[in-house]
Amino acid sequence: xxEPAIQLIGINKSFGAVRANxxxxxxxxxxTIHGIIxxxxxxxxxxxxxxxxxxxxxxxxxxxxxQPTAIRTPNDAIAAGIGMVHQHxxxxxxxxxxxxxxxxAEGEPLLNKSIAKARSELQxxxxxYGLEVxxxxxxxxxxxxxxxxxxxxxxxxxxxxxxILDEPTGVLTPAEADHLFRILKMxxxxxxxxxxxxxxxxxxxxxxxxxxxxxxxxxxATRRTAETxxxxxxxxxxxxxxxxxxxxxxxxxxxxxxSVKNLTVKDSRGVVMVDGVSLDVRAxxxxxxxxxxxxxxxxxxxAIAGTxxxxxxxxxxxxxxxxxxxxxxxxxxxxxxxxxxxxDRHHVGLVLxxxxxxxxxxxxxxxxxYLRGPFLDIDAIHADAREKIAKYDIRPANDRLKTAxxxxxxxxxxxxxxxxxxxxxxxxxxxxxxxxxxxxIEFIHKRLIxxxxxxxxxxLISVELDEIRSLSDRILVMFAGRVVGxxxxxxxEGELGLLMAGVEKREAAE
Amino acid sequence: MVDxxxxxxxxxxxxxxxxxxxxxxxxxxxxxGIFDIxxxxxxxxxxxxxxxxxxxxxxxxxxxxxxxxxxxxxxLVHGFASITHRGNQxxxxxxxxxIAAGSTIILGQAWFQQGGRTPPLSGPARFEPIILPGADALxxxxxxxxxxxxxxxxxxxxxxxxxxxxxxxxxVLFRTRFGLRLRAVGENPAAVDTAGISVTWLRxxxxxxxxxxxxxxxxxxxxxxxxxxxKDMTAGKGYIALAALIFAxxxxxxxxxxxxxxxxxxxxxxxxxxxxxxxxxxxxxxxxNALPFILTVILLAGFIGKAIPPRAGGVPYVKxx
Numbered sequence: 070x071x072e073p074a075i076q077l078i079g080i081n082k083s084f085g086a087v088r089a090n091x092x093x094x095x096x097x098x099x100x101t102i103h104g105i106i107x108x109x110x111x112x113x114x115x116x117x118x119x120x121x122x123x124x125x126x127x128x129x130x131x132x133x134x135x136q137p138t139a140i141r142t143p144n145d146a147i148a149a150g151i152g153m154v155h156q157h158x159x160x161x162x163x164x165x166x167x168x169x170x171x172x173x174a175e176g177e178p179l180l181n182k183s184i185a186k187a188r189s190e191l192q193x194x195x196x197x198y199g200l201e202v203x204x205x206x207x208x209x210x211x212x213x214x215x216x217x218x219x220x221x222x223x224x225x226x227x228x229x230x231x232x233i234l235d236e237p238t239g240v241l242t243p244a245e246a247d248h249l250f251r252i253l254k255m256x257x258x259x260x261x262x263x264x265x266x267x268x269x270x271x272x273x274x275x276x277x278x279x280x281x282x283x284x285x286x287x288x289x290a291t292r293r294t295a296e297t298x299x300x301x302x303x304x305x306x307x308x309x310x311x312x313x314x315x316x317x318x319x320x321x322x323x324x325x326x327x328s329v330k331n332l333t334v335k336d337s338r339g340v341v342m343v344d345g346v347s348l349d350v351r352a353x354x355x356x357x358x359x360x361x362x363x364x365x366x367x368x369x370x371x372a373i374a375g376t377x378x379x380x381x382x383x384x385x386x387x388x389x390x391x392x393x394x395x396x397x398x399x400x401x402x403x404x405x406x407x408x409x410x411x412x413d414r415h416h417v418g419l420v421l422x423x424x425x426x427x428x429x430x431x432x433x434x435x436x437x438x439y440l441r442g443p444f445l446d447i448d449a450i451h452a453d454a455r456e457k458i459a460k461y462d463i464r465p466a467n468d469r470l471k472t473a474x475x476x477x478x479x480x481x482x483x484x485x486x487x488x489x490x491x492x493x494x495x496x497x498x499x500x501x502x503x504x505x506x507x508x509x510i511e512f513i514h515k516r517l518i519x520x521x522x523x524x525x526x527x528x529l530i531s532v533e534l535d536e537i538r539s540l541s542d543r544i545l546v547m548f549a550g551r552v553v554g555x556x557x558x559x560x561x562e563g564e565l566g567l568l569m570a571g572v573e574k575r576e577a578a579e
Numbered sequence: 580m581v582d583x584x585x586x587x588x589x590x591x592x593x594x595x596x597x598x599x600x601x602x603x604x605x606x607x608x609x610x611x612g613i614f615d616i617x618x619x620x621x622x623x624x625x626x627x628x629x630x631x632x633x634x635x636x637x638x639x640x641x642x643x644x645x646x647x648x649x650x651x652x653x654x655l656v657h658g659f660a661s662i663t664h665r666g667n668q669x670x671x672x673x674x675x676x677x678i679a680a681g682s683t684i685i686l687g688q689a690w691f692q693q694g695g696r697t698p699p700l701s702g703p704a705r706f707e708p709i710i711l712p713g714a715d716a717l718x719x720x721x722x723x724x725x726x727x728x729x730x731x732x733x734x735x736x737x738x739x740x741x742x743x744x745x746x747x748x749x750x751v752l753f754r755t756r757f758g759l760r761l762r763a764v765g766e767n768p769a770a771v772d773t774a775g776i777s778v779t780w781l782r783x784x785x786x787x788x789x790x791x792x793x794x795x796x797x798x799x800x801x802x803x804x805x806x807x808x809x810k811d812m813t814a815g816k817g818y819i820a821l822a823a824l825i826f827a828x829x830x831x832x833x834x835x836x837x838x839x840x841x842x843x844x845x846x847x848x849x850x851x852x853x854x855x856x857x858x859x860x861x862x863x864x865x866x867x868n869a870l871p872f873i874l875t876v877i878l879l880a881g882f883i884g885k886a887i888p889p890r891a892g893g894v895p896y897v898k899x900x
Binding site: 124144155161169180 | 767773775
């Protein structure tokens with residue numbers, strides 16, 4: 070039997086007091102797709118960064134193709150035939166595709182020759198793997214799916230036999246993700262070894278041959294994918310049973326809290342993103358908006374929440390209009406009981422350089438109970454933050470920690486705690502569980518259901534169709550800026566998928 | 580008329596040279612992601628060290644070498660603070676400006692006792708004008724003759740070097756592996772790091788190039804354009820060079836035009852001091868002297884469109900965590 074492509078033996082790595090990896094052993098067979106699954110912060114990325122020479126292990130041994138290999142820098146990893154597609158792309162955005170591909174692997178001191186060589190090599194890769202991309206396109210003008218393809222090309226151009234992909238589908242549309250999986254299968258058939266890091270169980274089941282589960286820095290199990298189930302993997306990841314389907318009672322919708330009529334929103338390029346959308350959200354219900362990313366959902370909730378100006382239309386909050394075409398003020402809307410959990414928590418929802426406690430009151434910092442005269446009441450703010458940390462199980466439980474140092478799921482909990490604990494009447498939530506691990510997803514879903522049961526109106530947008538289906542009492546589907554259909558929570562995935570793809574279907578019984 | 584214009588342009592070239600060298604110096608550093616507000620200080624220290632060494636040794640070449648070494652040393656200090664120790668690049672640059680402004684006067688007084696000046700340079704201790712072949716013979720050809728003999732000929736070596744550095748910089752930046760990596764590290768150092776290239780070493784090399792060019796700019800001021808060092812002789816040229824760099828959007832050829840424009844204003848302000856103008860009459864000297872700075876403000880305030888600096892500029896590179 071052939072030597073395994075990769076063997077990691079007794080890898081340990083600490084960042085300060087945090088043990089990110091402890092005594093990790095891992096074997097990856099040649100020519101397979103090996104999944105590594107675990108919650109955010111389980112140490113998956115750290116482990117792969119060690120394999121790629123980006124971090125140094127405190128102890129342990131790496132063998133590539135059976136040979137003990139010292140990997141101290143990415144250069145060593147590249148020389149050993151290891152390539153990595155990072156979660157956040159390592160591309161120079163204003164460079165062309167070909168410049169990015171050759172960077173660091175130019176071969177010649179002058180660019181003319183190396184670019185000419187790279188051009189023919191790229192043509193070969195395009196032919197062999199169907200990795201089409203215009204070599205002279207500038208990166209920042211490419212969609213993320215193609216940018217990722219450039220990352221894969223970079224690795225292949227350096228002649229990698231082992232390709233590591235860190236959370237590759239987080240930024241992709243479902244169609245792009247499917248295309249990526251086809252490429253990965255093709256690479257596998259060519260004899261490449263692929264390590265796929267993800268926290269999405271469905272991807273693991275769909276594409277991997279074997280799967281290893283990490284939890285809190287340790288490797289807890291390795292299974293053949295064919296011999297395991299989603300439930301078992303989820304349990305291994307979290308360390309306890311996980312409800313993959315949210316349990317909830319009947320909705321008891323009351324009066325209309327939020328009413329949107331003929332709302333039209335253009336984006337910064339002047340393209341109509343929301344095209345005459347009307348919808349109502351009643352107290353005590355969750356209305357979910359499904360749709361492929363980029364069909365106007367983001368612009369819709371931004372316009373309602375007052376962070377983007379609408380061109381026309383009206384929005385009524387509790388019967389009173391919001392000045393969505395003029396100077397809607399998010400601060401004023403908060404006072405009127407509308408809370409907004411933005412889609413992009415890193416740039417809009419949080420100030421990552423702030424302490425947790427500061428973020429936990431941001432936007433509400435002028436409320437009297439956080440103030441002492443004209444000054445912030447620091448003690449009250451910290452007491453309040455600690456209360457939220459306990460209630461939402463935010464980890465680590467340290468309200469003085471810089472927010473950037475929390476994992477994605479915990480950052481999301483900070484935003485949710487801030488908005489929900491102000492007891493709003495209407496909650497607008499964008500992508501509540503994007504980049505959030507299974508345990509936190511369950512928690513967040515329960516909180517949203519609890520909001521509903523308290524008689525709040527919740528408007529939810531998410532690109533995760535499962536999430537929309539399991540939370541919503543009514544589902545609206547958006548396509549090309551319009552609401553193209555409304556369905557109940559029991560609508561099938563296939564039916565919603567067709568609507569999301571813009572395929573109109575006349576219903577006999579209406 | 581032609582004579583006057585040629586003289587004005589000739590002066591433009593002379594005063595543009597230190598701007599151009601400093602601007603290209605800043606271009607290497609900032610393209611690599613290290614902001615350098617300390618061009619002024621390095622130029623000043625280079626001018627002083629160059630003039631001192633030339634005075635002591637009697638050789639302009641020794642002066643140039645010492646000027647470059649001094650500026651490179653200060654550039655390495657900036658690199659040590661901002662690359663190795665990930666310090667604030669503006670603070671480090673300002674500190675270098677202060678050190679240069681203060682120490683040149685103190686050392687100048689201690690060594691030469693001439694009120695902060697260095698001894699006047701003459702003969703081989705200065706870079707002499709180079710007369711291009713046939714300049715004298717062609718002087719009498721109408722228009723072209725005077726352009727060749729006055730405008731193009733008769734400058735010191737460093738003038739030609741400075742203008743030659745423009746295409747050389749362009750070529751290095753856009754046609755070599757080093758240039759590709761240099762531009763990449765100023766945009767996204769993580770991409771460079773994961774491609775297996777040392778961010779630190781790359782940035783140090785950029786900073787050293789900055790030192791070399793600011794040293795040459797200083798040497799030009801004290802050993803070629805003037806015959807010795809006078810305190811504060813850079814007089815804000817390092818800052819104007821930074822403005823020109825932004826104006827040129829960090830590109831070598833536009834940088835040359837920007838420096839020539841600022842140089843032209845400078846030369847014009849000297850030439851038109853006290854001149855009578857139609858309609859407005861005599862314009863105060865102070866206003867004329869302020870023109871380059873006023874223009875800088877106006878240009879930077881919006882006439883140049885959006886100037887996008889290298890994206891990683893000013894940000895120390897730290898791996899995640």
